[in-house]
Amino acid sequence: MKTFEEKWTAWLDGQLSGRELTEFEASLPDKAAADAERAEAKKLGTLLKRELSAQALTNDEFFSHQVHERIARESASQSRERYAEVSTWWTIRRLLWTGTASLAVFLVFAVFVIRDKNPAEPSQYLTQILNARVDPVVSPNATVSMFEAKEDRVTVLWTEGLQSLPADYAAK
């Protein structure tokens, strides 16, 4: 024994027939309203069927779609790798250039620093004579000069014209 709701659903779907159909339609209080409702339900069903079938993919379409997606993915990955390789290669080259340029700048500065150093300036690694004087009364013609024998790391104060003394003065 079907309930009213079951019979109503079957009637909407057009599954009632014969005596059952006649009896159900006779039991409807407003046949016109029921017909209108059935028409709306059919329309809705048709719409849903159309929309849902648009989303679904058949097997071959799905496979094709997958293949296309994979190709696109791999192409993108390959182009990224290529870009990465190119980028790395440029970085190394840039590093080489930077290194070479730095070395060149260093050499230029080194040359300038060495050139700028005054060769006449006394070396701090050698003894320096700050001043020297002789007694002008005792040795009026005496002169003093100074020089550094850099290879021997020796500083010399050289006097000329000091009063000569007899050999006796060499005594200990």
Added chain:
Amino acid sequence: MARSLPLLTAFIALIMSAAADLHGAETVWSGLVIAENVAQPQPIPPELTRIERPLKHLFGYNQFQVIGQSRKTLQTGQEDWLATSKFFGLHVDAQGETEAGYVLNLKLYKEKELLLETDAKLNKRSPLIIKGPQVGSGQLLLVLVVQ
């Protein structure tokens, strides 16, 4: 153990201060040297072996004899001393220590007569040679070396 700790600390401090003193103390050798050319030259004195080559090369003599010398160990860099022979005297007055050596005032006397005066920064690794007066056939040289 508790009593030996201060002793150990004091001992280490003593050793460290002694080591610092040893590091700071340096000896300056000052010499009056007669350079001559002779037929049979004597061996060069050990104090001058370090500068034998420049002595011979620069002054052209083959014999160098020390007629007076002084070896002074400097503690403060403010000491003064005298190297003397029979007729000459070299007065050295240290006037301070620098990183490289000592600032010295040097005066060469012949008996009581001042012949030469100079101020120099004596480097620890660089000897100073001063050409003095002619003495007979030779030459008086003054040499200062930090040993």
